[in-house]
Amino acid sequence: MDLDFTPEEEQFRLRARAWLAAHVPRAPLPSLETEEGFAAHRAWEGTLAADRWSVVSWPEEFGGQGADLVKWLLFEEEYYAAGAPGRVSQNGISLLAPTLFDHGTPEQRARVLPPMARGEVVWAQAWSEPEAGSDLASLRSTARRAPGGWRLSGQKTWSSRAAFADRAFGLFRSDPRAERPHHGLAYVMFPLDAPGVTIRPIGRLDGRPAFAEVFLDDVFVPDDDVIGAPGDGWRIAMSTTGDERGLALRSPGRFLATADRLVRLWHAHGDPSDTALRDRVADAVIGARAYQLFTWANASRSAAGEKLGAESSLNKVFWSEYDIAVHEAALDLLGADGELTDDGERLPPRPPDASSPDPTSPDRTSPDPTSPDPAPTDPAPWTEGYVFSLAGPIYAGTNEIQRDIIAERLLGLPKGRR
Secondary structure, eight states, rough: OOOOOOOOHHHHHHHHHHHHHHOOOOOOOOOSSSHHHHHHHHHHHHHHTTOOOTTTSGGGGSSOOOOOHHHHHHHHHHHHTOOOOOOOOIIIIIHHHHHHHHHOOOHHHHHHHHHTTSSOEEEEEEETTTTBBGGGGGOOOOEEETEEEEEEEEEEOOOEEEEEEEEEEEEEOTTTTTTSSSSSSSEEEETTTTTTTTEHHHHTSSOOEEEEEEEOOOOOOOGGGEEEEBHHHHHHHHHHHHHSSSTTTTTTHHHHHHHHHHHHHHHHHHTTTTTHHHHHHHHHHHHHHHHHHHHHHHHHHHHTTTTOGGHHOOOOOOOOHHHHHHHHHHHHHHHHHHHHOOOOOOOOOOOOTTSSOOTTOTTSSSTTTTSSSOTTTTTTHHHHHHHHHHHTTTTSSOHHHHHHHHIIISSSSOOOOO
């Protein structure tokens, strides 16, 4: 693995940094789990797309810059270091788009990808069902053949973004006579405002509708909205879940920025005598750096033509448990204020001590002190981040399932009891 970047890559990083410095909103946007926040984040996607920063790794014909994996990682590091808003189009960009690049038709790519890149069409993920989460193959929602297309019926649950999104993608049982549950499935895109679709938001711990149930009652979709061959949906879905568990959904830039905020929170509110909490802050920084190096190693292997396969499960277990640990450390630093403070309230920071980092340092592992990055002493982002992190070991395939995959496919251990 070579961590020395080329002059072209360094120029790309500087260009991204300059653009973000000029365009990132000066104040944090409202939570994207609200109608107001969702609209604000959709508009931000349009701003990114206007200068081809929303999908830097996509080909230019679809709105990207044709950047390779190394440049994408550099962009992600700059994006989070700048304190830029969360990506409301993440489900589409990180999950559906790679699936379309690998398995979609030219017509589907031309029709779906440009409006996705511009934030004009925001996609929800509709995988799980009431009795089909980690055991996705047991799903019961159906796709029934109809003239010119298919009719969808059933129920999806825990559908990310569905409360406010425009369209969704998911698996449906197209051949109920298939001998095995993994067979006879169709990978289908469908509109969330079509006749027969009912959306029921699911409140998170904080009451915001981060998820929704989707009920489908004889919803028609044309053949053009089926990705790949009907009956081949499971194989296609497995490529999507690999992206979900791997680095596409959780780039290291996100955790590097979070660890840096935690360090600044420690300098503002940490008790020097609390060495146990101090060590947890240090562990958070070490973990972020370890994940960064692991990701760069995987990027090097991918650039050399290697397929990572089941190793994406390593990523998923690591980032989901890391996310909880770093937010728990932050809430322990904040004390009772971290539990009771509403959005917008601020804690007065302690005077900086001699060990505090120089805010004028050019080291870009730290966010620009003039950026709109949330103040590290602001409890609201930490509280919201903690609530979200609790779902990490569950979505994208539970960590229990991921550990089975690691044990059986990577380590060659015997199958566990199920």
